Amino acid sequence: MNPTILRTSTADLYDAHVLKNYARPALTLVRGRGSLVWDDQGKQYLDFTSGIAVSALGHCHPYWVAAVQRQAGELIHTSNLFRNPNQGELARRLVGHAGPGRVFFCNSGAEANEGLIKLSRLHGLEKAGGVEGKCYKVICAKSAFHGRTFGAMSATPQEKIQKGFRPLVPGFAFAELNDLQSFAELVDDSTAAILIEPIQGESGINCATTEFLIGLRELCNRHNLLLMFDEVQTGVGRTGKFFGFQHAPIQPDAVSMAKGLGGGFPIGAVWIRENAADYFHPGSHGTTFGGTPLACAAGLAVLDVIEREKLLEKVTFNSVAWMAALQELVKDFPSQALAVRGRGYLVGLQLASDPGPYLAALREAGLLAPVAGGNVIRLVPPLTATPEELAKSIELIRGVLKTKA
Numbered sequence: 580m581n582p583t584i585l586r587t588s589t590a591d592l593y594d595a596h597v598l599k600n601y602a603r604p605a606l607t608l609v610r611g612r613g614s615l616v617w618d619d620q621g622k623q624y625l626d627f628t629s630g631i632a633v634s635a636l637g638h639c640h641p642y643w644v645a646a647v648q649r650q651a652g653e654l655i656h657t658s659n660l661f662r663n664p665n666q667g668e669l670a671r672r673l674v675g676h677a678g679p680g681r682v683f684f685c686n687s688g689a690e691a692n693e694g695l696i697k698l699s700r701l702h703g704l705e706k707a708g709g710v711e712g713k714c715y716k717v718i719c720a721k722s723a724f725h726g727r728t729f730g731a732m733s734a735t736p737q738e739k740i741q742k743g744f745r746p747l748v749p750g751f752a753f754a755e756l757n758d759l760q761s762f763a764e765l766v767d768d769s770t771a772a773i774l775i776e777p778i779q780g781e782s783g784i785n786c787a788t789t790e791f792l793i794g795l796r797e798l799c800n801r802h803n804l805l806l807m808f809d810e811v812q813t814g815v816g817r818t819g820k821f822f823g824f825q826h827a828p829i830q831p832d833a834v835s836m837a838k839g840l841g842g843g844f845p846i847g848a849v850w851i852r853e854n855a856a857d858y859f860h861p862g863s864h865g866t867t868f869g870g871t872p873l874a875c876a877a878g879l880a881v882l883d884v885i886e887r888e889k890l891l892e893k894v895t896f897n898s899v900a901w902m903a904a905l906q907e908l909v910k911d912f913p914s915q916a917l918a919v920r921g922r923g924y925l926v927g928l929q930l931a932s933d934p935g936p937y938l939a940a941l942r943e944a945g946l947l948a949p950v951a952g953g954n955v956i957r958l959v960p961p962l963t964a965t966p967e968e969l970a971k972s973i974e975l976i977r978g979v980l981k982t983k984a
């Protein structure tokens with residue numbers, strides 16, 4: 580097929596038929612392998628977008644492809660009205676990482692967070708002696724991002740996300756990240772839970788400090804609140820530990836995950852600690868597509884590869900030199916690059932101005948990276964990215980900073 584015709588027609592099809600809720604660059608991707616993707620013109624890119632931290636194993640990892648192909652020929656979907664072996668096994672493996680408890684499978688990050696929010700309501704019900712509507716408040720961070728569904732959006736206090744969709748779901752309050760006092764001040768008899776991201780992804784790669792997380796745990800213990808982590812972006816190895824909260828010596832009550840879990844196959848999950856998991860009983864929650872044999876085969880393949888290829892160790896090790904090289908950029912281009920933040924392969928380079936033109940120049944130079952809030956270029960390579968690929972990203976960013984100096 581003539582690639583020019585293909586591109587024109589894809590652009591035309593999007594122009595004519597796809598909802599205009601994304602501002603996209605004129606780029607059509609057609610093939611991927613490892614950390615690389617190719618567009619319909621045959622141009623190669625280093626893909627440090629990874630489908631927004633989703634393609635944990637890079638593109639088309641042979642082990643993942645084989646597992647998904649095998650399962651697709653065996654059994655794809657059965658609903659949750661029956662058991663399937665893969666769901667049981669993936670639940671066992673996630674409990675092994677998170678701690679004693681149970682897992683609910685769903686299809687996206689927002690849906691996983693809806694599960695957390697519903698859990699908080701059931702905990703509040705228990706706290707209020709079974710009286711509904713008395714204890715339901717969830718305290719979240721200002722500048723949090725929890726998703727686009729109504730509950731998750733209501734927990735996301737950003738004008739650009741909530742605008743036009745009010746009235747929102749009531750029962751959310753917002754405090755300052757890393758300011759324990761501001762969380763403590765919002766706790767009252769109606770409070771059921773605290774929900775935060777260990778590292779805020781969408782709003783600019785802002786890390787919760789260890790002392791803050793320890794303080795939140797103590798606050799929750801004191802007031803019988805659930806401590807719930809949105810690990811949709813930080814989970815499944817992204818920060819060099821399986822979960823982002825594991826950098827702190829604490830144990831949460833519930834965790835949501837999604838993005839990296841399926842390695843590109845849509846899947847979400849909620850882990851809930853023992854006892855709290857018993858708030859749910861038959862009929863109290865559900866989802867048609869959650870935890871299918873195929874989705875769980877994809878998840879199991881991701882966990883297998885993380886173990887077999889020692890990806891947590893590699894992410895931890897490789898990111899040290901990479902972060903140091905990014906810090907060098909901040910030193911060499913102080914008027915353009917202000918700071919580096921993050922952990923493992925979830926890193927943000929904060930610029931002094933709108934990252935848009937920089938990201939366009941990086942695309943031109945052959946690097947794909949997404950934006951995050953606060954003028955931040957987000958770098959989320961696949962967990963399989965090699966030291967050479969990380970170094971290549973530095974070279975490309977340095978080149979762009981130089982031309983724009």
Ligand SMILES: *Cc1c(COP(=O)(O)O)cnc(C)c1O
Pocket residue numbers: 686687688689690692724725726727776780781809810811812813837838
């Ligand atoms: C992406 C993201 C979500 C939303 O996930 P979707 O799959 O897009 O619904 C929620 N929370 C965090 C921290 C995220 O990064």
